[in-house]
Amino acid sequence: MRILEFTVPPSYESVKLRGFLRGYCALSARLLTALKQVPGGIQVNGLHARVLQILHTGDCVRLCLPKDGKIPDPVPAPLAVVYEDADLLVINKQAGLPMYARPGHDASLCGAIGSYCRTTGERFAFRPVYRIDKDTTGLVVLAKNAYAAACLAGNIEKTYYAVCEGCMRGAGSITASIRVKPGHTVQREACDAGAGEQAVTHWRALADDGRFTLLACRLETGRTHQIRVHFSSLGHPLAGDDFYGGCTEWIGRQALHCGRMKLTHPVTGRELEIIGSFPDDFKELLKKMGVKNIQTLAAND
Template sequence: MPRKIEYTVPEDYDGIKAVTFLRSKCGVSSRLVGKLKKQEDGILLNGERIRTIDKLKAGAKLEINIPDEGGVPEPVSAPLDIIYEDSDILVINKSPFTAMHPTHNHQGDTLANAVAAYLLEKGQGGSFRAVGRLDKGTSGVVVCALNRLSASKLNGKIKKEYLALVQGTLSGSGVIDVPIYRPDPMKTLRACSYEKGVETAVTNWTAVENFENASLIRLNLETGRTHQIRVHMAHTGHPLAGDSYYGSFMPQYRHQLLHCEKCSFIHPVTDEKVELTAPLPADFEAALLKLRSGGI
């Protein structure tokens, strides 16, 4: 479903071209402006179609109608833990057993399929635009943009905080600044290396709670490399619980105990700050309770 957004032209944009207002004030990408000006109702001023070079008057109502484009995955109904929703974004607490997108191993059982079905049931079609991604075994906050404008403005602008249960006792805080690379292009496995041509990767961590041979830590990323937290913690000798890719700590858990707990961002349309929290999945919570009682 196309998204209509209306702006009131402020005094300081009186006499300014529509394209300048859309790009600098509204944050509309040049690519989207190009698409809007080709539509019959793409850009309207007080209800009338205008050109992007036309000048605006303070107090006028400028309306854009964002087209609904992009590939739509097969809609397959599945439970969604929705923690926030409006006309522009949908925020979900992802299960640790759900893949983000369809692949040769996952057809119809992904978050993309479930979101497509949910939007279809609401009469609101559209492609799946997750802003950032989580590994299949990682749970927590996933922000989905419901239109091209939201996707463009949120890209790279979402701050996230993660919780992880790792092997060993950690105290205080630290920074892991070690490049990451892909040893085998045919596999998803990553590793740390200082060789030329690898990707910069920086992870910040803070200890939250200690147990006999494990620690709950909070992390945030300065870069967003594939498997970054998992690779960095394993590299420092503190692999994640349940992470069979990069360690063998607490193998009784079927996935890495890594959870994207918090996110914050500036709303792409209202410009208000949004802060959201996703509760831990049941097995992660149970692991902490067991450790607090002296078990493992």
């Protein structure tokens, strides 16, 4: 059981426990309800507390997070762990591994986490804070408890590295909306504002060889296939992304990697910066472009 402790600051003097939990602790209504059902789930100064109790400066509020009832069914798959603590698990996902199993494809990140739990003896549900496509590589953050998941949602700054076809220089932003392409269920397309979901991609060119450009991309929104659709709409599809018009001669999948992230730890408040190494096929493409020291380039971006 994960136990969290908070000290009531002067700004919350004489505030009800409910207000402190929802405000200072950023507790979701759903988790608050769950904690109320756990014997001793919410305590003040070591005693069981009701949410209407008045707090005072210096009080110690303790939350005993309920254990997850079910872990994912185990399906072995390679798992590269780049960071782990009591609340977070960060994976550098390989290409070809979907987030969830689907017909004809049993291997998944979810199943790999089930195997990991079985091996380590830990017990936590599969809670990805965000998703990346099956053939996109890179960092995926998993929350080991509901509190961490709620705090991190929408609060992670990610940098994606992409190689697009053609030459792009400088920096810019793409603001085209995105919708499901008519007649399709998976494929997306860029569209006019109001005809789809708002999507914003900020990009900066890092290197090019005239044929391809290495880009650093940051997202304001997280739409399905957002980076792939946005650059395809400009006539610069990602290398290897034949789903959106890219050529597979140099790499057999979309050249897209979530390689860097910054976040504030949901419990300790510590600022974390995590780097995910590039896969071999991506590094080989960059080598053909004449790009050297890619990890250094990414770390200094």
